[in-house]
Amino acid sequence: MSATGGGVRGRRPWLVAGVALGVLTLAAALIATGRLPGGTDDGGDRLSEQAADARWVEGVTPEWMSEQMRLDIPVTARSPLAAYEVTSRFDTGLLTFTLTRAEAEAYLKEHPPEGDWLEPASAQTDVTPHDFAHLGLPEPESLKEGMRYGFVCPGVAEAAVDPHAPGVDTSDESCVGLYAHEYTPARTRIYLRDHYEPGISPLPTPPEST
Structure with a gap:
């Protein structure tokens, strides 16, 4: 699905072509511990810094969040949930849903990661607990058994471009x-998290309250 114009402008670039697997692993570790590229705060510092101005946006739907991330929600998905947190430093978008094992494998194949899973x-x-805890779920970083993770770049996948090919930006x-x-044994939960520059619009x- 295509993102809205405001959503695209608000997005933060994460990776560039030719990123080595070692860099991907480091970036994954930074995200997993609540850090952002270029930052040195741990999860507790991040939460304390944002506590004064953080707010969860009302009216966020899985469909809206899917558009911002440019990643589809399969029609067979169950229990789709989404949230969007605004802070003065950066915004965080969350999307999650469940699929059968076979449906999940097809979804991961359709949306391959930068590097390897x-x-x-x-x-x-x-x-x-903060991000997915807002949706009543454990944080994915706290799970080990049956877990895979990576960075998925929708624009690259949609263009059917090899992100490791020379000259690909x-x-x-x-x-x-x-x-x-x-x-x-029968189902897989997909967790999606993206970060945005503050002020994504609209x-x-x-x-409306009743």
């Missing part, structure tokens, strides 16, 4: 963090 060496026990693309957790209109 990675598996956590261990579950992170010091992750501060993905600096204008925003890569979304994707976690796939096989939480039961935001959803909050539902």
Whole structure:
């Protein structure tokens, strides 16, 4: 699905062409611990800095978040949930849904990562519940068994371009963090997280109170 014009302008570029797997792993670790590229704050510092001005946007739907991320929600998906947090430093978009194991494998094949799918060496026990906890779910970084993760770059995938090919520039693309957790023998939960420059526009209109 195509993002709105405001959504594209608000997106933060994450990766450039030719990124080595080692850099991807480091970037994944930064995201997993609540850091952003160029930052040194841990999860607790990030939350304390944002607490004064952070707010969860009302009226965010899975469909709207899917458009911002440019990643589709399969029609067979169950329990789709989405959220969007605004702060003065950066915004965070969240999207999650569940698929059967077979549907999840097809989805991951359709949306391949930069580099390889990675598996956590261990579950992170010091992750501060914040992002997906807002949706009543565990943070994906706190899970190990049945977990894969990586960065998915929708613009590159849609153009059917090899991101590692010489001369390919993905600096204008925003890569979304994707976690796939096989939480039961039959189903997989997809977690999607993206970060944006503050001020993405237009935001959803909050539902009218009755």
